[in-house]
Amino acid sequence: MSGIFGLLDPSGPSNRDIERAAAVAGYRGHPVVRVVGQVALGAFARAGREPSFVDTEASFGVADARVDEAPPRAAAARVVGDDVGKLVDVLESRGAAGLDDVAADFAVAWFDRRRRILLLARDAFGMRPLFLARRGRRVGFASDPQILVAMGLASGDTDRDSLVSHLAGRPPGGWSSAFHGVSRVPGGRWVAFDADGRSWRGRWFRPEDVDERRGSLEDFAIELRELLVEAVASRAEGNRVALALSGGRDSGAVAIALALAGVSATSITQSFDDDLGCSESHLAEPIAKEHGHGFVDVRVPSSVPAAELGRLPVEFGSPLAVPVFPLALSRADAAADAGATVMLDGEGGDLFVAPPPVILDLVRRRHLVVATRAIAAYRRGPYSAPVIAKWIGKSLLPGPLTDLRERLRPLPPWIGRGDRKRLRELDTPRGSESLAAQLVTAAYLGSDEGWERCLRLRGLDYACPILDLRVVRLILSMPPELRTPARGYKAVLAAALLGSWDADRVKAVQTPYFRRLARSMLDEHSGIFFPDASLARRGYVDPAGLGSFDRERWLIQSLYLVGPEMWLRREDVDG
Template sequence: MCGIAGVFDPRRVPERAELDAMIGTLSHRGPDGRGTWIQGPIGLAHARLAIIDPEGGAQPMGSADGQVQLVFNGEIFNYIELRTELRQCGHRFATDSDTEVLLQAYQAWGDAFLSRLNGQFALGLWDARRQRLLLARDGVGIRPLFWTRVGQRLAFASEAKALFALPEVPRALDSAGLAATFGWWAPLAPHTAFEGIHCLPPGHCFAIDARGQTLTRWWDWDFPLTDPFTPVDEDALADELHALLVDAVRLQLRADVPVGAYLSGGLDSSILTTIIRRHTDAPLRSFSLTFDDPEFDESEHQQRMVRHLDTQHSSIGCSRHDIATAFARTVWHAETPLVRTAPTPMLRLADSVRAAGYKVVLTGEGADEVFGGYDLFKEAKIRRFVAQRPDSPRRARIVERLYPWLARSPGGANALSQRFFTDSRVPGHDAVFAHQTRLSSTRRAWAFFTPERQQALARHDPAGQLRAQLPERFDQWLPMARDQYVEAHTLMSGYLLAAQGDRMAMAASIEGRYPFLDPRVIAFAARLPPRLKMRGLSEKLLLRKAFAHELPPQIGRRTKQPYRSPDSASFFHNGQPLPWVAELLSDTRVRDAGLFDAPAVARLSAKCATGRATGFADNMAFVGVLSTMLLHAQFVKPATPVLENA
């Protein structure tokens, strides 16, 4: 895992000093080495986290004939198989790195090499013969890639902060990115939190040459147009899934350094750790988070798996104080407003993994999107089913069955019950039907922006932007498939794999790997009938069946527990905001930033300080305001002091 950067300027040769400045901002992504390469209109830079072939995998790397140069962030898990195939075609290799495999795969197959990759990656490739720059990103968006243009000059990098190392790149928050964040929880690609900074969408490649630029989708999620009631052999499918996941884990354990695993105590991480322990020769070293607040803590289930697998395990606790202390660092790495504090404990967890001497961890993200594990899918199923009885007084009670954990969250159950069925202002066949509650709850934070900013936000329609990006076959898919597609292209790629995944792990120079997002696993799950993903209100049926004989019953049958952490309460003590919070949200600072209405922010802060925050909406609004103010102070006006203890 690494950090990459580059400049393409048809007018002049890029300067080494500016490339050094760009890659210098990404040292956390690559502490093991640094390199630059400049020729003609192109300059490439790389910061390396050495995982495969530490001695021979330095970058930028050039082809044997010098005509192709590559900077690459990520891992290609099937590089051994690809190298064998290329050797059979006459190619010779000087290193054991997956980077060289990418170079020769491009020379052998052109842009079509992307469809042969099983991996997680973002890359910049210069083809000297064609005077062509190719940028590409993995199918589901695990690794980030950003770009910007200033005149004819194009710059790209793993993170926006590297682009801001170029003095000519302007700094301002983007209204479209803010509108989507306070709705979908993250900007929708190609938008980001910053004006003029673009995110290459997952599964896309971007080619720039003398003729112009071309954006092409090379991979996307797809679902079959099948009868959901077609008979299937569940036992055979469970066996197939078991074998497929074992192989996905086997591939993702490939590394020349030790590999650990996150163990949350939920079904997904328990399956991964079980596979490592029972089906590979790799030693099992596991890491987990605990909370002192029982509303968020899952240590009981973690310890059950530790005993079951006899794993070498360590856990790190996370308190409200810990969250407040690390939140500014979280935002700096996330480079986007956050409406939850959940990324911060993940940052602490990654720090603990690095302190234990590990660079790589396997994690269970993606399973809920691939196999329909989220409560959101249950909500949508129920709302569609009962849509014909809008006046039934008994429907709201079903929220208690969906969210038993809300009983431990004061105010949460009542607020959600009131909105669960009434928030749906779109028909059941609409693309955003399943996500309407999330959109409307998060959008309530728009009220805290200044009137001028609210007008700017209103010019953007996050739901409409999503609809405009849907594939042609979308309307022909079954409802659950449509819901899964939207979830994968919003919350998963924009928030979970980014702010809560790549950015927090790489802040500690840790590479996260995601076996449930192996493209073969995604394709397998896509062709399953919905009843094998959800039956009644029981989720991930086939996945549970595939591993039922290897998990403790309490884990195998356990209902989905969403990962959460303390939110607004983390930033107050004895009814008062922490000093750095009070300073950042002061009337002067809020008015100076020009983003939020100062009196409204003061009222929200007072409400949270006294414990009167109402459910998720108030909590998300407060965290969103605080993180946006931090983002503005860190990037838009970096001369503005942000207290060191923030």
């Protein structure tokens, strides 16, 4: 399946109306709807892949899912290969908390017939999108927010807080979406509704509960090798695979794991203007060819024609297009041209060495000498001293002080006075959520539904083998001294898979490209940055600040203006 949708309606949902609403996301496939009493569940069918529903005396469920490992009862309780059944069995037996024992990418909707409760949940890192909206006692959910608008549950208007937060360069996250009245279920979370309109929600993904294990680096490396090979094999099964391959360790390890799993992929490496020094083809091509993969070098443009900018609203389905969109679009186009049906990448590798939890654990255990060595080693990698200091300070300082620091952060000059105050109200600590959960989810900020949509438009799924929960649990169970780079950067990954390839792995810094792209946007599409731009006329930015900002200081940040401006221009044309 390539997406789900549905409605809880006490007055009884209309099969035909829901199917018509789902058709606005027809790029996902043909909508199939089933109605049981007050609940309608739907999924998109693609060629050769009919959707699967669970419809029993106790449960009614649907999911957009790929389950890699489930508890024995769930794995055996349904027809072999029925991933929806495995998820529903876990929910029936243990509730949402049981999802922590499932390695899967999923968005699931489950109606508990006995308690008459609809539960929605999403995988730990938000690999499959899931949105919801409600009007009165009617609650709808979908993989695309436009379906919820078509159901009459939301207006489709842009959510001001989300848009201004994006314009300020804040990362995506939380329950808010780009559209007013539409929420997104964050990764690792669930929300439930009953027929009387009551709702409650929680977090099932609890990385802080992973117990530390003792063992040598070699022991963990052997286990990691087996798990990562299993992870790539399950994601590649039945697919033609494309791999986003850089010069770094993470995607390189995935390339080797694919070869060990007997999978030949098309590796896609992006290159840039020669004088920028960002290209990694000289590092990616040898490892790809040595392990039996095809190799495609894709040149990323530093200049974008107006017609390409006009694609952004359709490509990302939201005003919150990724600021460096040429990277995303060129990679997606290359994978489609190669005939791939799934795109893999190395996202999640920072979990191996993320400085905040590692150094903090060492300091708390009074391993000060090891912590000092680790900090020195981190500085030889991609983490600068200020970045390390910021994360450690955020980890150790009381909440009110970290909150104060966030409130004092400079904001771009195009953010108006009223919005500045509102943003600082939104920049608050995440309450009772544990530090471990914050740090683990911060290591992967790719829960961007726009990227998933770009790939789905081209008939591709998206998957990150390193973010397989089996791999994540193993990494989190390692003693912190084994996760420091003192014995080599990502030493366990080198011992598990990279071997001699580890010595020359370098992930290029792409900042020079970002700066050139931003300069070309300012020069060639200057109307985006004029005081009479749509963003200014609609009141989302301060016209004076937009027209006079320091172009060197805020150069890269100005890319955050492009996607929202193109979205509003399309709205102006469409009326």
